[in-house]
Amino acid sequence: xxxxxxxxxxxxxxxxxxxxxxxxxxxxxxxxxxxxxxxxxxxxxxxxxxxxxxxxxxxxxxxxxxxxxxxxxxxxxxxxxxxxxxxxxxxxxxxxxxxxxxxxxxxxxxxxxxxxxxxxxxxxxxxxxxxxxxxxxxxxxxxxxxxxxxxxxxxxxxxxx
Numbered sequence: 001x002x003x004x005x006x007x008x009x010x011x012x013x014x015x016x017x018x019x020x021x022x023x024x025x026x027x028x029x030x031x032x033x034x035x036x037x038x039x040x041x042x043x044x045x046x047x048x049x050x051x052x053x054x055x056x057x058x059x060x061x062x063x064x065x066x067x068x069x070x071x072x073x074x075x076x077x078x079x080x081x082x083x084x085x086x087x088x089x090x091x092x093x094x095x096x097x098x099x100x101x102x103x104x105x106x107x108x109x110x111x112x113x114x115x116x117x118x119x120x121x122x123x124x125x126x127x128x129x130x131x132x133x134x135x136x137x138x139x140x141x142x143x144x145x146x147x148x149x150x151x152x153x154x155x156x157x158x159x160x161x
Contacts, residue, residue, distance in 0.1 A: 002109045004121035008038035028132045044107040057083040066141045073152045115155045
């Protein structure tokens with residue numbers, strides 16, 4: 001089982017994506033387009049792989065993931081470092097599975113489920129950001145995500161949009 005969600009830190013408090021979705025006007029006044037902190041929460045088989053302890057510039061982390069999404073969906077290994085800490089995130093295909101690694105934490109997940117969750121959390125993040133920053137600073141990343149179901153129907157064709 002794979003679960004992914006995100007949160008954004010406002011002051012010392014992490015707001016979940018559900019809380020953020022209800023307060024986009026307030027959020028637009030509090031976030032800096034040049035970068036803001038938050039967390040990508042990843043749980044695989046009931047094991048927390050990432051969360052608030054890996055708080056970083058979440059907008060940059062999502063951009064890194066979207067930049068590597070074709071590699072990930074095409075079955076090629078992808079790795080990147082967190083924007084502001086020496087922590088590596090790696091996604092390695094293993095036939096019907098992927099090996100997800102963050103630092104020394106590793107866990108295997110079913111490939112399709114993992115890719116659907118990754119796509120979903122990225123898309124939710126960029127859809128929220130398009131409402132928070134309507135000027136479109138993130139439009140290329142959202143456009144790339146919107147095009148994915150047509151390019152990878154074997155993975156995303158059965159997913160509820």
